[in-house]
Each structure stands twice: as structure tokens, then as C-alpha cells.
Amino acid sequence: xxxxxxxxxxxxxxxxxxxxxxxxxxxxxxxxxxxxxxxxxxxxxxxxxxxxxxxxxxxxxxxxxxxxxxxxxxxxxxxxxxxxxxxxxxxxxxxxxxxxxxxxxxxxxxxxxxxxxxxxxxxxxxxxxxxxxxxxxxxxxxxxxxxxxxxxxxxxxxxxxxxxxxxxxxxxxxxxxxxxxxxxxxxxxxxxxxxxxxxxxxxxxxxxxxxxxxxxxxxxxxxxxxxxxxxxxxxxxxxxxxxxxxxxxxxxxxxxxxxxxxxxxxxxxxxxxxxxxxxxxxxxxx
Numbered sequence: 001x002x003x004x005x006x007x008x009x010x011x012x013x014x015x016x017x018x019x020x021x022x023x024x025x026x027x028x029x030x031x032x033x034x035x036x037x038x039x040x041x042x043x044x045x046x047x048x049x050x051x052x053x054x055x056x057x058x059x060x061x062x063x064x065x066x067x068x069x070x071x072x073x074x075x076x077x078x079x080x081x082x083x084x085x086x087x088x089x090x091x092x093x094x095x096x097x098x099x100x101x102x103x104x105x106x107x108x109x110x111x112x113x114x115x116x117x118x119x120x121x122x123x124x125x126x127x128x129x130x131x132x133x134x135x136x137x138x139x140x141x142x143x144x145x146x147x148x149x150x151x152x153x154x155x156x157x158x159x160x161x162x163x164x165x166x167x168x169x170x171x172x173x174x175x176x177x178x179x180x181x182x183x184x185x186x187x188x189x190x191x192x193x194x195x196x197x198x199x200x201x202x203x204x205x206x207x208x209x210x211x212x213x214x215x216x217x218x219x220x221x222x223x224x225x226x227x228x229x230x231x232x233x234x235x236x237x238x239x240x241x242x243x244x245x246x247x248x249x250x251x252x253x254x255x256x257x258x259x260x261x262x263x264x265x266x267x268x269x270x271x272x273x274x275x276x277x278x279x280x281x282x283x284x285x286x
Contacts, residue, residue, distance in 0.1 A: 006071065007060055007064060007069070007070055007072060007075070008057060010072035011053075011057060011060050011072065014072070014110065015043070015052065015053055015056065015110065018043050018110075019043050019049065020040070020042035020044050021044065021190065023042065023189070023190065024044070024189055039108070044189035044190070045188045045189050047188065051102070051106070052109065055102065055107065056106055056110045058103075059082075059083075059086055062086065063075055063078075063082055076111065079107075079111045079113065079116060080113070083104070083107050083111075084116075084120065086107075087100060087104055087120055087122070090103065091122070091123060097122065097124055100123055101122060104117055144223075150204075150208055151222070151226070153204040154208050154218070155226075155228060155231040156198070156201065156231050156234050156238075157197050157198045157201035157205050157235070158195055158197055158205065158235065159195065159198075159234075159236060159239070159271065160185065160195065161188075161232070162226075164185050164186070164187060164273075165218075165219060166217075166219065166222050167186070167217070168217065169215055169216065169218065170212045170213060170214050170216045170217075170218055171214030172185070173205055173209045173218070175206075179196060179197070179202075180196075180197040180202040180205055181194050181196055182194065182197065187273035188273060191273060191275075193271070195271055196239075198235060198238055198239055198242070199242055232272060232284070233284050235272075236272060236285055237285050239267075239268050240264050240265065240268050240285045243261070243263075243267055243268065244260075244263075246261055246264075248286070249285060255286075260281070260285075265280050265281060265285065268284070268285065272284070
């Protein structure tokens, strides 16, 4: 094993030890009494693991190439100074506020030190800087919307994540009274939820499963060009309008408490599998 592999292997092994797949992040915080926004010190989803591993290994390789650090114990010892240098370089390099904060969160969890880079002036996230699914993207041109009309209509009516959509079985689509639900959707962190189909769009869902076996996948494959997030955003906005009976919150400026329906926002958040009001207000209904 090379010296470089030794450092990388040690970093990956530590991340392995921090995995908590199937353990609800929300429940873990609730049981520990941690305030919202404070890390549990564990990684609760494979998507987070993939992102955090990329951040940590990028940092480790930088430390190795810049300061010839070969062992993880030396990396641990010098973490406070190195992380500050890393963050300062990322800010100077013009990286977005989201990227800088996400990388810092990954390093704090990796080193189990929530004070790393404390006191540094970090970039500020502005909702107006969000670009995802706000305008046409190059990949949109590669999607044959007509060929995938049923899939697009289904996603607009349910707001499922890509992975949730790809794993969905026919038997999970259920009618209760006058409503249609997607039952037992397994989302991030192993959380399971039921999703209300957007009222008025029930046929878009039922037409995709009618006459099929309960164990069949609803969709055998998903096109790579499908902008699932944009469709989830449409679902969130229409569901908010349905639940609140009000207009969408204003697109510009700061929100005041009375300018939106708090209960509707929280319900939309649960339906999307977030359980966070701020995520819905920043990325979905505005």
C-alpha cells in the first residue's frame, strides 16, 4: 500500500464508521436534545456520504500535496490550521456560499470538531443566487417531453425524488375515500412517509398503474435528462396553494411571518420528505 493510499484509506475508513443508514436524522436529534442545525455526528444517507467523501478526500489530497501530510494522525493534529487555510482559499477562489459551507460541514463532521474555522467570515447564502431548476438548462434539450408525458405528469402530481420514483411499485398507489396516496415512500435517512397526490391530478397517477401487478415497478427506467427537482418544485407550489388557499409568498425580499401559511409550508415539507420549513421557503415555494 502506498503512503498516499494509506491516508486516503484511513479517511474512507473513518467515514465508514460514521455511517448511520436507516437511523432517522430527525429522530436522532430529537432523542439527543440537539438543537436544529446541529449535526448528530453521523451520516444518515448515501447521498450525503457520497458528497462528504468527495469533500474530505479533496481536502486530504490538498494537505498531502501542499504540506506532505501522509498520515491521518498528522492530519488530525493540524486540522484547525489547515481547515482555516482551506476555507480561506475557497472563499478567495470565488466558490459559492453553499459550496464553502457544505465543505466545512463535511470537515467538521469528519474531524468531530464543530469549532473548526469558528469566527471566520463565511459567504452568505442569498435565495436570489439559487439557479437550480429556475431557468432552462442545457440538459433539458435532450428530453423528449412527448415520449415521457405520462412520467412527467406523474411526477408533477406526486413530487417524489428521483430515487423514490425509480423504486416505486404499483401496489404503493392507493385510493382512500376521494384521495389518492403513494404509501410507504422510503426517503432520505430511511424515513418512510405517505405522499398525497395533488388533488385534481389523481388520474395522472392512476392511469400509470391501472391493470398492472402490485409488485411491478411503476417506471422501469427514468431518462437522465428529466429535471426531477423542477417538477418537485411545481408540485410543492401547487400543493401549497391547495392547502393554504392563498397566493404564493412573494419572490423578492425577506418574508414576514404573516406573509405565508406556516401550517401549509410544514405540510408541504413533510410531503416532500424534508420536514424543514426553511428548505421549502427557499427552494420550492419561492
